[in-house]
Amino acid sequence: MPSSSLARSRKSRRGYEVLCEAVFRPLAHPLVLVLARLRVPPPVVVLSAGAAGCAAAVELGRGSLLVAAGLVQLKTLLDNADGQLARLTGRTSAFGRYLDSELDLVVNAALFAALGWRYGSPALALAGFVALTSVLSLNFNAARLSAIQPGRAHDDGGRGTAILRGIYDVVYAPQDRLAEWVVARRPSLLAPERVTVLANLGMSSQLAVFGVCLVVGHPLGFAWLALAELGVIALAVLPQRAPVEEPA
Numbered sequence: 001m002p003s004s005s006l007a008r009s010r011k012s013r014r015g016y017e018v019l020c021e022a023v024f025r026p027l028a029h030p031l032v033l034v035l036a037r038l039r040v041p042p043p044v045v046v047l048s049a050g051a052a053g054c055a056a057a058v059e060l061g062r063g064s065l066l067v068a069a070g071l072v073q074l075k076t077l078l079d080n081a082d083g084q085l086a087r088l089t090g091r092t093s094a095f096g097r098y099l100d101s102e103l104d105l106v107v108n109a110a111l112f113a114a115l116g117w118r119y120g121s122p123a124l125a126l127a128g129f130v131a132l133t134s135v136l137s138l139n140f141n142a143a144r145l146s147a148i149q150p151g152r153a154h155d156d157g158g159r160g161t162a163i164l165r166g167i168y169d170v171v172y173a174p175q176d177r178l179a180e181w182v183v184a185r186r187p188s189l190l191a192p193e194r195v196t197v198l199a200n201l202g203m204s205s206q207l208a209v210f211g212v213c214l215v216v217g218h219p220l221g222f223a224w225l226a227l228a229e230l231g232v233i234a235l236a237v238l239p240q241r242a243p244v245e246e247p248a
Contacts, residue, residue, distance in 0.1 A: 016196055020080065020204035028081040035085050042086040042093075046100050049078035053107030060219065061114035069214035075107065076207045098164035101172060104203060108132060111210070112223070119220055128223025131230040135201050137172075138189075138233060141179035142198045146190045189236075201229060 035045065056071035082100060086092040109129060116125030183189050189198075206226075213222040 017199045017202045017205060019200075019208050020202060023208075024076055024080045024204050025084065028077050028084060031077070032081050032084045032088060035081065036089050040085070042082045042089075042091055042096050043099055045078055045082035045085055046096060046103060049075050049082060049100075050103035050107055052078060053103075054110050057107070057110035057114040060111060060214070061118050063118060065214045065217060065219065069211040072111075072207050072211045072214070076204050079104070080204065093161075095158065095161040095164060098161065098168050102164060102167055104136075105133070105171065115219055115223065121220060121223075124220060124223050128226045131223075131226040132206065133175075135226065135229050135233065136203060136206070137175040138179055138182070139198045139201050141176055141183070142189060142195050144176075145180065145183055146195050186236075 052071050053075040056068045056075060059065075059068040059071060079100070082096070086096055112125045112129035112132075115128070116122035119125075188194065209225065210219070210222045213219050213225075
């Protein structure tokens with residue numbers, strides 16, 4: 001039954017990302033069923049999502065905001081479909097996981113580069129990109145470190161996987177270690193309610209908000225929002241000063 005297949009394709013994790021679980025995953029599920037019947041490999045869907053995201057960056061650079069907004073949501077839809085397809089068909093792999101993570105970073109970099117170029121604000125775009133990358137890293141690691149059962153992805157040991165793993169070790173592994181350091185000093189970040197809050201700062205939600213910013217004609221607002229998100233998280237993570245006792 002479709003409902004049971006949707007349940008099997010869901011990712012097991014703490015925290016509930018409303019837009020992802022209630023909107024994008026159900027929307028992607030009919031496509032997932034078709035792709036499963038056609039035996040489409042999940043990495044092909046990952047590459048399609050990356051292509052849609054890069055096309056959105058091109059349209060943003062050209063000033064076609066509505067087209068860019070549509071392509072960004074298509075990217076999110078495909079981004080949800082690839083993981084669902086892999087889990088439903090039992091074809092999760094280290095190759096697909098690394099490819100997905102690294103293409104997400106490429107797409108985000110392309111979108112912010114287009115934003116900075118189109119609106120003449122490269123510094124703001126760069127700051128927004130760094131902020132969004134940091135927020136997404138903490139989102140991912142909060143889910144990873146609070147997982148009931150660690151995810152198991154098949155590692156085929158191939159050359160492609162080794163290359164992508166090497167890239168991951170350079171780009172993402174330092175972020176993972178930093179997140180682990182933060183969580184070790186603020187274990188309260190893994191409390192269920194905080195994991196849920198962080199879950200709603202995930203990629204699907206972020207790109208949905210970016211789409212809204214594009215539609216209303218204020219794409220730079222997304223860069224400011226990413227900076228605000230990072231600022232709020234930093235305030236929650238930074239140690240609080242002990243109250244100063246006044247002398248008797």
